[in-house]
Amino acid sequence: MRAIEKIENKDFNLTDVEIIELLSIDAYTNDFYRLLSVSNELTRNKFKNKGYVFTQVGINAAPCSVNCRFCSLGADHYSVDSKWEKDVDTLIKELKVLNEYHFDDFFLMTTADYSIDKYLEVSKQIKPLLKENQKFIANIGDFDIEIAKRLKSVGFTGVYHINRLREGQDTLVTTEQREKSIASAQAVGLEIYYCIEPIGPEHSYEELLEEIKRARDLKISVMAVMRRTPVVGTPLNELGQITAIEMTKIAAVTNIVVNPSRSMNVHEPTQMSLLAGVNQLYAELGANPRDCNSETEKSRGFTPLKAWEMLREAGYNK
Ligand code: SF4
Incomplete structure (x- = not known):
């Protein structure tokens, strides 16, 4: 068959x-x-047209020593328009404005070199501002079990942590390091938010298969696929981008194989991909590895309203 x-x-x-x-x-x-029809039906039956919008704030724009060859923040090819860190007062103000709109999980992202002590201190002050049902997700560099425990103790419920495509070749991190971080997070009960990324035209289906299976084995409940955005100034810019229709197909296959229990995402959002059973999108503020504008909300980043609009067009509700 x-x-x-x-x-x-x-x-x-x-x-x-x-x-x-x-x-x-x-x-x-x-x-x-x-x-697409199978993937869409799977999502609709499981989630009953419930959609989700997650919001991520990139809290620092600074050269990152991990030097990912697709990222605007890589130290050797820094392509972002400025360098800065958001202080906690700024973040609190931003979150208060954001919270006038409905969104679900809230992510705080840093570059890999950002001080973990400072990150935990900032996060501790942000956590009480979150609404009761908003999950709190850390998106930081690699970490050990002690840091995982500290993330948990300041109120994080999960981490966005993944093994990227061609890890160790297009990044300076190894798969082993990623696996250790993921295991540390799981050991303390932090939920793993996962993604197959950043998918470019150079990746074979065999490479995608490995990462899709990794997510399946991890029993990921919040899943995603992301195509690589070619960023001017980064080494992989010249390799270009897969089409939205190709990304839609990969999203469908990933959704069927991983079968996440809470949500399926595609990033950056395209309306077409919502035909493939995608029920979750991201809003973004601040620094963004796919953007040269350090205030991505003025450039590539969606607002929560825009993300909801796209979900609603596909029949997903809050
Ligand atoms: S993707 Fe993350 S780890 Fe890699 S260079 Fe950019 S900020 Fe650093």
């Missing part, structure tokens, strides 16, 4: 060969729409 027929029969227990078969579907054929 072909993989597309197997998933139409609601059998999502796919072999590596079958996952590659789904990823290899020609996006201009009927099978592409069959794939």
